[in-house]
Amino acid sequence: MHRSFLVLYELSKRMKHRSGRLLISSSELGECLGVSQQTASRYLSDLELGGFIERSRGGRGQFISLTRKGLDVLDGVYLNLKTFFDEIGTPILIKGRVVQGFGEGAYYVKEYSKSLREGLGFEPFFGTLNIKPLRPFPFLEKYVVGEVKGFSKGGRSFGSLKYVSAILSSSGWTEDCFIIIPKRTHHLSELEVVCEHGLREKHGIKDGDLLQVELKV
Amino acid sequence: MHRSFLVLYELSKRMKHRSGRLLISSSELGECLGVSQQTASRYLSDLELGGFIERSRGGRGQFISLTRKGLDVLDGVYLNLKTFFDEIGTPILIKGRVVQGFGEGAYYVKEYSKSLREGLGFEPFFGTLNIKPLRPFPFLEKYVVGEVKGFSKGGRSFGSLKYVSAILSSSGWTEDCFIIIPKRTHHLSELEVVCEHGLREKHGIKDGDLLQVELKV
DNA sequence: ATTACTAACTTTCGAGTAT
DNA sequence: TATACTCGAAAGTTAGTAA
The missing domain is CATH 1.10.10.10 (Winged helix-like DNA-binding domain superfamily/Winged helix DNA-binding domain)
Known part of the structure; x- marks a missing residue:
């Protein structure tokens, strides 16, 4: 801005x-x-x-x-003001398409696995679903429900993660999930979703599919 | 801004x-x-x-x-962006309360009477209804449907007026009207409404009554 | 009528620092 | 830790003017 x-x-x-x-x-x-x-x-x-x-x-x-x-x-400003002025309880919906992640999702979920398990309350599937929103989406930091502390391992440092609670859905199914936000990121352009199950397999999701994310606020 | x-x-x-x-x-x-x-x-x-x-x-x-x-x-920014991004045809509603005008409404409508009659297509009632919106309202200039040229009379100059077409309503009644915008005004804080009939008499409107204005876009 | 350049002017910024 | 002051430096604005 x-x-x-x-x-x-x-x-x-x-x-x-x-x-x-x-x-x-x-x-x-x-x-x-x-x-x-x-x-x-x-x-x-x-x-x-x-x-x-x-x-x-x-x-x-x-x-x-x-x-x-x-x-x-x-549009970005409009959406943020909308969440600010809408009545509490108005659902916040983000529509987007599944995109190819950098393949690092699985690696990271594995590294963060222990901490995530403690925070999320379940064993996360080893992989993330990357979603590219169709429109700008609201600033998510205010909806953060938890944080996973960063650590160092093998000379490599893993930064802290925050996460937001959400419901992922498409025609015919719905899944609870979390959106992962690297702590030091200012401008998120894609949503990185972790879930208990492998959604690509469970629901036959492939790149380009249209999904809806509803934030739990 | x-x-x-x-x-x-x-x-x-x-x-x-x-x-x-x-x-x-x-x-x-x-x-x-x-x-x-x-x-x-x-x-x-x-x-x-x-x-x-x-x-x-x-x-x-x-x-x-x-x-x-x-x-x-x-809120002002939000409302303007809302009219900008909403689908065409989404009604634009402004709610406000009737307030005491400066008493100049009648005088001005009288002075502008001839020009207004030509522009509006009817003989306007000699008086205006002043409405103080409850919230900020969108910038109206883009909805202007006509203009009345300014003139000088008796050493006094009357500036140009623009007007926006609207529907004024309250419980039980509805009236077509126009919102008058002095040409050189940047920050309107009240709406000045002209109508074919004397609304205070016709509908028993008094100061403090809550009315709704729907812009005809 | 316009748009937009340059040079002088004005405002805003931030390093250093006090509290 | 914080917030917030001063003042030299940087950035932004505009008058004059060309195109």
């Missing part, structure tokens, strides 16, 4: 919908934001350079539309 | 709910935001000074909760 959000947001306020297009001049935008025309012009040029917007010159200003990247910035 | 939003938002991300309280140190916050401890400390002090947060020192940091003012900043 950097400053560019404020400008993107100001643009989005003036668009009826995410797929819309906006005609605005740099001086108008400057007025909206309380900065000069020159500064507004630089803002737009920076946003374009960063891949957040696309623009084309029109006679009375410039036509602006948001790129996927720009929309995702706004 | 100024920069303080970014810090408020970062705090809200770490709170489970709007009524929650957060324990965080200035250096942790600095890390989240990518700034130094000193800067984060100043951010918090500025937010407190501005009335956006309340805080109290704890041993390992400070307890932070958001004030009504701070929540309204976030």
Whole structure:
């Protein structure tokens, strides 16, 4: 979240919908934001350079539309504010597709096995399911229910893990699971799920399948 | 919308709910935001000074909760993003209470009467209903359906007006109406509604009554 | 009308440090 | 541990102006 959000947001306020297009001049935008025309012009040029917007010159200003990247910035903020303002108990759902992990999941679950068993209350399956969400998803740290302390082994250091409780589901089945969050990670782009069972085998899951994760809050 | 939003938002991300309280140190916050401890400390002090947060020192940091003012900043952003991301056709509802206008509504409607009649397609009632929304409401400019040009009369200048089409309702009745937006206004805090009929008389509306405005988008 | 460059100005930041 | 002050350095802003 950097400053560019404020400008993107100001643009989005003036668009009826995410797929819309906006005609605005740099001086108008400057007025909206309380900065000069020159500064507004630089803002737009920076946003374009960063891949957040696309623009084309029109006679009375410039036509602006948001790129996927720009929309995702706004969507991430929207989803976080939604969890913040929604009534307690409103389910938090994340939809995503199964992706190929780096193959390290099994290795790590094995290494952390003892600690995880104590924390989770069951023997975790030796492997993780990696899920790539379709949209940005809320910041998960606030839902953390436990932590596994880091350790060193064979000259290699294993950092602390936090985990969030969730329910994984697809058509016809539901499984309790945990989402693993390496302690020193700021921007998670995939969810790493551990479970008591091998879900790929048990439910015939393969890469690309669409799953739903519901956070237990 | 100024920069303080970014810090408020970062705090809200770490709170489970709007009524929650957060324990965080200035250096942790600095890390989240990518700034130094000193800067984060100043951010918090500025937010407190501005009335956006309340805080109290704890041993390992400070307890932070958001004030009504701070929540309204976030809520305003949330509502705008909601209209931006919701499917087209999702109704946009604003609930608010009738308040005493400055008594100028009748005067202005009279002055603008001719132009309004042309734009709205009916003879507007000589008076406006002022509504104070309960929560922040979305930026309305993007829903403008028409404009009434400004003019000068008797040495006094009347600025341009824009208007948005809406449906006003309460238990048992519904009325088509328009929300009037003075062209050079940036921060509307009340809605000024014009209608074909005198609603205070027709429906027995009095100050403090709760009404709902649905925007026609 | 616009957009956007450069140079001077202003604000914001953070290392050092006090509390 | 914390928070938060001062002040030199860095970053951001805008007036003037070109295109």
